[in-house]
Each structure stands twice: as structure tokens, then as C-alpha cells.
Amino acid sequence: MCPSSQKPITATDEPEFFGIDHYGFPRSGHDDPADPTEYYPPYFRSEHFQRFGYHVQQLRGGFHWVTSGGYDAAFVVTDDGVVVIDAPPTIGENMLTAIADVTDQPVTHVVYSHWHTDHIGAAAVYGPGVEIIAHRITRELLERFPDPLRPLPTTTFDDDHTLVVGGTTLELSYRGENHCPGNIFIYAPAEKVLTAIDIVSPGSATFMHCDASQNITGWYEAQKQVLSYDFDFFVGGHHMHFGTYSDVQACVEYFADVLDGATAAVERFSRSDALLSVLDGGGWDRVFVGTENWINSMANFTTKYVLEKQTSDGRLWWERLAGVTSQTKYHAYTVLESIRLERPRPNYRLSGENPPVFLT
Numbered sequence: 001m002c003p004s005s006q007k008p009i010t011a012t013d014e015p016e017f018f019g020i021d022h023y024g025f026p027r028s029g030h031d032d033p034a035d036p037t038e039y040y041p042p043y044f045r046s047e048h049f050q051r052f053g054y055h056v057q058q059l060r061g062g063f064h065w066v067t068s069g070g071y072d073a074a075f076v077v078t079d080d081g082v083v084v085i086d087a088p089p090t091i092g093e094n095m096l097t098a099i100a101d102v103t104d105q106p107v108t109h110v111v112y113s114h115w116h117t118d119h120i121g122a123a124a125v126y127g128p129g130v131e132i133i134a135h136r137i138t139r140e141l142l143e144r145f146p147d148p149l150r151p152l153p154t155t156t157f158d159d160d161h162t163l164v165v166g167g168t169t170l171e172l173s174y175r176g177e178n179h180c181p182g183n184i185f186i187y188a189p190a191e192k193v194l195t196a197i198d199i200v201s202p203g204s205a206t207f208m209h210c211d212a213s214q215n216i217t218g219w220y221e222a223q224k225q226v227l228s229y230d231f232d233f234f235v236g237g238h239h240m241h242f243g244t245y246s247d248v249q250a251c252v253e254y255f256a257d258v259l260d261g262a263t264a265a266v267e268r269f270s271r272s273d274a275l276l277s278v279l280d281g282g283g284w285d286r287v288f289v290g291t292e293n294w295i296n297s298m299a300n301f302t303t304k305y306v307l308e309k310q311t312s313d314g315r316l317w318w319e320r321l322a323g324v325t326s327q328t329k330y331h332a333y334t335v336l337e338s339i340r341l342e343r344p345r346p347n348y349r350l351s352g353e354n355p356p357v358f359l360t
Contacts, residue, residue, distance in 0.1 A: 035322035039203050041240055044069060054091055056098035057242075059233040060191040062168060065242045066091060066098045071118065072242070074195055074235050075099055076188065078166025081108030085186055085195055085235070087123040089149075096125060109133065109165055111172065112153060113197040114183035115141040119237060124149045131155060133163060135174050137182030178222035179213040187229060194231035199223060200251035201236045202243025204322040208330035210255075211238070216338030220259065223252045239322070254306075254317055255335075258328070261305030262336040265298040295333065302332035 043055040049069070056066045062077035071088035073095060082105050087095060099107065107126045112134035113119055123132070134153035142152055155161075161172040171187045179198040186195040198211045199222045213219040226234070226248060234243035241247070306328050311317055318324040 035204075036319060039240060039322040044240060052094065052097070054094040054098055056101055058102070059193055059242060063188055063191040063193045063233075064098070064102060065233075065235055066095060067240070067242075068094070069240060070238065072235055072237050072239075073119075074193075075107075076165075076168055076170070076191075077103045077105055078168040080166030081105050083107075083109040083111065083163065083165050083168070083170065084126060085111045086113050086119045086197065086237070087121070087125060088119050089117070089121040092122045093125050095122070109163065111163070111170065111186055112138055112150075113186065113195065113237070114138060114180050115150070116180065116198075117147070117150065119197055120150050121147070122149060123151055133157075133161065133172065135182040135184050137174075141182065175225050176218055176221070177215045178218040179211060179215075181214070183222075185225070185229070187231070192230060192232040193235065194226065194229045194233070195235040196222065196226050197235075197237035199226055199236065200243075200248055200255075201238040202234060202247040202251065203241045204239045204251075205254060205317070205324045205327045205331065206238060206251070207323075208327050209334040210331055213334075215342075216334060217342040220255065223255065227252060250320060253312060254321055254324070255331070257306050257309055257311075257317070258302065258331050258335050259339075261302035262298070262332055262339055264305070265301040265332075266336055266339045268301065269294060269298045295336075298336050299329055299332045302336060303329045306332070 043049050043057075046055075049055050054066060054068055056064055058064050064075050064077070066073050066075065068088065068090045071090045073084070073086040073088055073091055075082050075084045075095070075098070077099075082099055082103065084095065084099075084107055087110070091098075096107075099105075107130055110123060110126050110130050110132045112123070112132065115134075115138045128151070132151060132153045133155045136156040136158055139153045139156050142150055157172065157174070159174055163170040163172060169189060171189060173185045173187070174182070175185060177183070183197065187193070198206075198213065199219065200206060201211070210216055210219055227245075231245060234245070234248050236243060236248075243251075306317060307324065309317065311320060313320070317328075
């Protein structure tokens with residue numbers, strides 16, 4: 001996985017659970033650490049942002065990034081109009097204001113990254129005359145669950161679609177379900193800007209439960225797919241920052257550590273002795289309590305591993321990424337459940353054997 005000075009953990013390592021507080025964080029003799037100071041950029045405390053609630057910044061050429069401090073979107077100014085990517089309700093009509101700040105060109109095209117309301121729930125602000133491009137699955141979902149504020153796409157595709165407007169090219173690709181079905185990659189090759197929403201959030205550990213993603217194995221695969229692109233700027237959909245390639249690498253390293261810790265936790269606590277020690281004496285009416293303790297023990301094991309690990313640059317994760325102390329246990333739970341549900345089992349119960357081989 002990722003380089004580290006920490007000794008690799010194995011299924012036989014015994015965690016020191018008395019070193020974890022009631023939030024699941026390691027007790028270290030100091031208060032829970034705050035987010036890194038560099039996480040909050042200058043615009044966040046600017047008079048304009050405090051008054052209007054948005055910030056727009058040119059990344060390269062006509063490609064612009066727009067943020068509300070919690071949600072991101074983008075637009076590209078071309079010779080023949082403006083192409084917009086997404087429409088978060090938290091930005092809302094400020095998308096139009098941000099565009100007007102830099103050009104008088106009209107919005108002609110809108111690209112939906114995926115169907116979720118928190119990213120395209122204000123798309124109606126662009127008006128009825130725009131061309132809306134999205135993956136076929138996104139249209140199917142919006143047809144099934146109609147919303148007048150999320151107009152149906154007018155152009156759909158299955159695998160790849162190249163959008164050329166006013167000499168500017170955007171390459172749209174669907175590389176399988178990740179955060180949700182239909183979530184696409186949007187790449188501007190000339191500007192070297194990649195937009196991939198809800199995969200990683202530059203500078204942070206992203207929102208809880210792997211950003212509420214549906215296919216965690218696919219979501220991890222998407223992180224590798226992101227790094228296969230040649231980009232200088234990354235738009236991730238959330239938080240305070242656009243990212244650089246190295247920013248994205250840091251996020252991918254963090255979640256690799258979560259996977260390492262969760263994998264070891266599942267192996268350790270799926271042994272028959274560990275499982276029975278949690279369930280023993282519970283009785284039939286205490287099974288769900290025992291199961292909760294079992295899952296919680298795995299989540300604590302994973303959280304302790306991640307928060308105490310020295311990362312590739314020598315710092316701890318809470319010193320590098322925002323949200324680590326508050327979000328890691330949520331990620332740990334989600335990832336360990338994905339291991340149990342989505343990834344191959346080492347074995348299965350054979351006839352006449354109890355307990356199963358993979359629990360011994």
C-alpha cells in the first residue's frame with residue numbers, strides 16, 4: 001500500500017482498546033487536534049465571500065472553479081458560450097453571478113456529474129434552452145424520480161462522449177459505478193483540469209461514510225482511475241479547495257490506510273475466539289448487542305491504526321488533512337462493511353464443520 005514507518009499490522013496483533021476514547025479516537029494526553037491551519041484559504045475570510053457566500057477562481061484558460069466553501073462546481077468560458085459543470089443548491093444562483101463576474105457569454109451547455117440533488121439540484125437556474133449532457137443512467141434515475149429543479153438531460157452516452165464548444169474540449173467518461181451509478185469523469189485536456197465528484201476532497205478526509213458512496217470497492221477503484229489522468233487541477237465537489245495531483249495522492253494514501261486497517265480488523269475479529277468473546281453469554285436476546293460490539297471493535301481497531309500511523313511525509317493524518325479526527329471512524333465502519341460484503345471471502349463453511357474455517 002503506502003509507505004510508512006509504522007510496523008504493518010496483522011490479524012494476530014492485539015489492539016490496546018483502553019487507549020481509545022468514547023469517540024473512537026486514540027487517547028494521547030491532549031485535546032482532539034484541530035484541522036490543519038492551511039486548510040482554510042484566504043478567500044474564506046474575505047469580505048466578498050463573507051458577504052456573498054461564493055468564490056470564483058480561474059484555474060487555467062477559460063476553466064473556472066466556483067465554491068461555497070462546502071460545495072464546488074465549475075464552468076468553462078468558450079468562444080461560443082459557457083459550459084457549466086453541476087449546479088449545487090448551496091451555490092444556487094451564485095453560479096450565474098460567478099459567470100457574470102468573468103464573461104457576458106450565455107450558458108449554452110450543462111454537464112451533470114451524477115444525479116444527486118446536492119450537486120445538480122439547482123440546474124433549473126440555467127434556463128430551458130441549454131443542452132444538458134449526462135450519463136444514460138443519470139437520465140434514467142431522473143426519469144424515475146423526477147425533479148423540476150433537475151431538468152432531464154437532452155444528450156446521454158454510455159461509455160465516452162467528447163463535447164467540443166467554441167474550440168474547447170471536454171472528455172466525458174464513465175468507468176463503472178463508484179460513488180453512485182452514472183457518476184462520470186470530466187476532463188479538460190488542454191487546461192489539464194479533471195473533475196470527478198465525490199471521489200476525494202482535496203485537503204480533507206471528505207464527508208462521513210466515504211462521502212455516502214454506494215459501491216465502496218468501485219469507489220476505491222475510481223481513486224486509481226483519477227490518478228491515471230494527467231491533470232494539474234482537480235475539482236472534487238466538496239470543501240475548501242480545488243486540488244493538485246499531489247493533493248489527490250494524499251487523499252488516496254489516507255484511504256489506503258483506512259483499507260489496510262479495516263482489512264486487518266476484519267481478519268482479527270472474524271477469528272472464532274475473537275467473535276465468541278464478544279458474543280459469549282449474550283443469549284439469544286443479546287445477539288444484536290453483541291453484533292454491535294463486534295462491529296464497533298473493528299471500527300475502533302481501524303480508527304486507532306489510521307490516527308496513530310506515521311504517514312509517508314512523517315506527519316500524522318490529522319496534521320495533513322482536515323476532518324480526520326471526526327470522520328475516520330465513520331470511514332472505518334463503511335470500509336470494513338464493504339470488505340465483508342463486497343470482497344472475496346477466504347473460505348466458506350464445509351459440511352459438518354463448526355465453526356467455519358475462515359473463523360478459526
